[in-house]
Amino acid sequence: AQSVTQLDSQVPVFEEAPVELRCNYSSSVSVYLFWYVQYPNQGLQLLLKYLSGSTLVKGINGFEAEFNKSQTSFHLRKPSVHISDTAEYFCAVSSSGSARQLTFGSGTQLTVLP
Amino acid sequence: SQTIHQWPATLVQPVGSPLSLECTVEGTSNPNLYWYRQAAGRGLQLLFYSVGIGQISSEVPQNLSASRPQDRQFILSSKKLLLSDSGFYLCAWSHGSGANVLTFGAGSRLTVL
Numbered sequence: 001a002q003s004v005t006q007l008d009s010q011v012p013v014f015e016e017a018p019v020e021l022r023c024n025y026s027s028s029v030s031v032y033l034f035w036y037v038q039y040p041n042q043g044l045q046l047l048l049k050y051l052s053g054s055t056l057v058k059g060i061n062g063f064e065a066e067f068n069k070s071q072t073s074f075h076l077r078k079p080s081v082h083i084s085d086t087a088e089y090f091c092a093v094s095s096s097g098s099a100r101q102l103t104f105g106s107g108t109q110l111t112v113l114p
Numbered sequence: 115s116q117t118i119h120q121w122p123a124t125l126v127q128p129v130g131s132p133l134s135l136e137c138t139v140e141g142t143s144n145p146n147l148y149w150y151r152q153a154a155g156r157g158l159q160l161l162f163y164s165v166g167i168g169q170i171s172s173e174v175p176q177n178l179s180a181s182r183p184q185d186r187q188f189i190l191s192s193k194k195l196l197l198s199d200s201g202f203y204l205c206a207w208s209h210g211s212g213a214n215v216l217t218f219g220a221g222s223r224l225t226v227l
Contacts, residue, residue: 032214043120043204043218044158090157099146099208099216100171104157 023091116141120219137205
């Protein structure tokens, strides 16, 4: 069985400050890892994904994440946030090649303050 | 390019009334289709999954059903809504092969009164 824990339900941060959204997973086999973003009253949009290869993954809107196998983590980072980054962020994990087996975390609400 | 449409965007229904949410995908063929429900602070729960016309897998027991009458059409239904059916429903699609990437619709917010 696999699971995802997003350690922070809410993260407030001032504009132009750096941010890290934490994600830890558990799985007994190799994993595929994802971050999705959801703006208010919209669907989810893929930010970035780790399938294999380099552990540092770059995504859209200046976000990046690092896969750390020993710590079973996939934290999302951005060096300088904008007001427009205010949204909910979901980490997801799958141990297979099927989206059917995707497990989502409970989400982290990022609020960027002026 | 592929697009996914979901409607209605919002819906207010009385308890005991029927439900129909529709989702269509354009620009691809034989997609895998999904219905998720999102509850506040609880992430996404997969409700139904389909790999082809008429092929529906239910992930959790519930008051809802799904149908896929055409390759790129996925419908979520209920004969009699319960208060607990209120929530934000998301349709999504992925390719039939390859790794896991889901593309979501804009969602449908259902309020059952």
